[in-house]
Amino acid sequence: MKPLTAIVTGASEGLGKSIALELASRQIDLVLVSLPSSGLPELADYIRKNLGVKVTIFEGDLTSAEICKGLFDMLKSDEININILINNAGLGNWAWFGDMNIGFYKKQIELNVIAPVLLTHLFLAQVDEERTAYLLNVGSLAGRFVVPKKQVYGATKSFIGYFTRCLQLEMDRSNVSISLLSPGGINTKPELLVMNHNLKGIAKATITEPDRVAYEAIHGMFLGKKEIIPGGVNKLMVVLNAILPGFIKDMIIKSKLRPVVKL
């Protein structure tokens, strides 16, 4: 049978790179998408050489609707049919709302919300209904919990959660398997994560390694899991979140914030 082909957005670094390697190790051909000059050609060469799958690259900024469309136009003209879409590209932040400018938030919403919706639409329009197709949307535990300093990011991930759950219902009888990945913090690109080595206790225990998250994500996706929460501590947090009353959760979050609350 023809090998499956997967699109991975945000593939040059972090979780996207680990997911690309995980898919390639399962002999799945890849279309890697990332910003120009983010090292995509080198990554593609490395994967071809070491894992022997076909790798196509597409360098572009997905905050533009034309670029999203351009990706699928290119694939159509190259006669590449996509069986798997991993909506991974995203922009995070850890800052008080007032500390980032409006341009940042606009870009964050365009990349985290608009791009996955458009790509999902374009992807579903071209799937081969004879074969099972897979959609994996990367959400976040921040989409389930209210996390201060992640106000817009968490809200975009809540959107992804809602969007994914709704599609799961709409497409229940189709040949498309839809999964939501809800990871906690991941130890990825170190220049973005100056915080992680300072974390302690529970906060530290929720940090997971990207290759582990990638394995659980792809494993869960092929099993048709509706939601994948990597890491034991993270699963426990979700259970606690469901059973604790709201005022206690608020107290915990506020007490954690006390040393850093802005006056």
Place this chain on the structure above:
Amino acid sequence: MRVLVTGATGFIGRNLCLELAEQGYNVVALCRDVNHQYLISHKNITPVKGDILDRPSLMAAMKGCQQVYHTAALAKMWCRDKNDYYSINVTGTRNVLELAMDLYISKVVYTSTCGVWGPTIKHPMTENDPRIDGFAIDYERTKYLAEIEARVYANKGLNVVTVNPSRVYGEGPITDSNSVGKMISGYLKGKWRIIPGKGTQVSNYAYLGDVIKGHIAAMEQGVPGNRYILGGEDISFNTFFDTLQNISGKNHGMIKLPQRIIEAYSRFEQVKTNLTGLPPVFLPEFAARLRKDQKYSSQKAITQLNYRITPFAEGMAKTINHINSL
């Protein structure tokens, strides 16, 4: 010519000082303790008390030098305060590069590590290959960040070349940073009897003498802003211990410890360290690494720097002789 070497008491730094001094350079050896037991005394080596985290002392040492070798780093597997990795490896490197810029140093060689790539899948890593693993190991993460600093200063116009040694072994003191030396010395004393997993995991072992020559060649011929892997042969644990056994003539029954036991033990060690603050023997992030190979290609350095690799058996024989003489 006057050259500064930071980390002059380190495994690479001290031998680099000696080689440069022998070649007639005037070596300023930066160290925190000028009476340190590993500092080499030589008529061309001037020990200067200083610290890469103390800018005035670093400035005083660097003034009047034309070249700088920055080998100082925190290379241990574990230290009590994890922030030390960031301050020594990243802030310290930034201090060296910034002062080198201010003082119009003509060229800097920065000693990084193959750990910035970490594990490999099939073929040996080259300078252009991406890192494929996360950054669970503090040393690797902070050395990666320090390379970014070197790139930033190269873009600002500083003439800086990065060298990436693999696992370095050779004639030098047995310390926590010299993990290969610890393994060889442990074997010779009959205390190291373990082969991890099936013994098939491959690592790259670079002979210290080659690495020192590679540093000097990088200073002479290295292209500004480039990096060069300074490695050796890719060797499995089985080959490593077979070679060690053949050359030393000491035949200890080795135990192949299954990977899962190593991982379970490393988790126990982590709990112990978290509760007691005692140094761990081994940590989970290192146990996980034993599942993967670490193969590196020195081809770029061989072509551009005329780098030479001493055959593993030859380097091992010299190392065993040295350790036996300690």
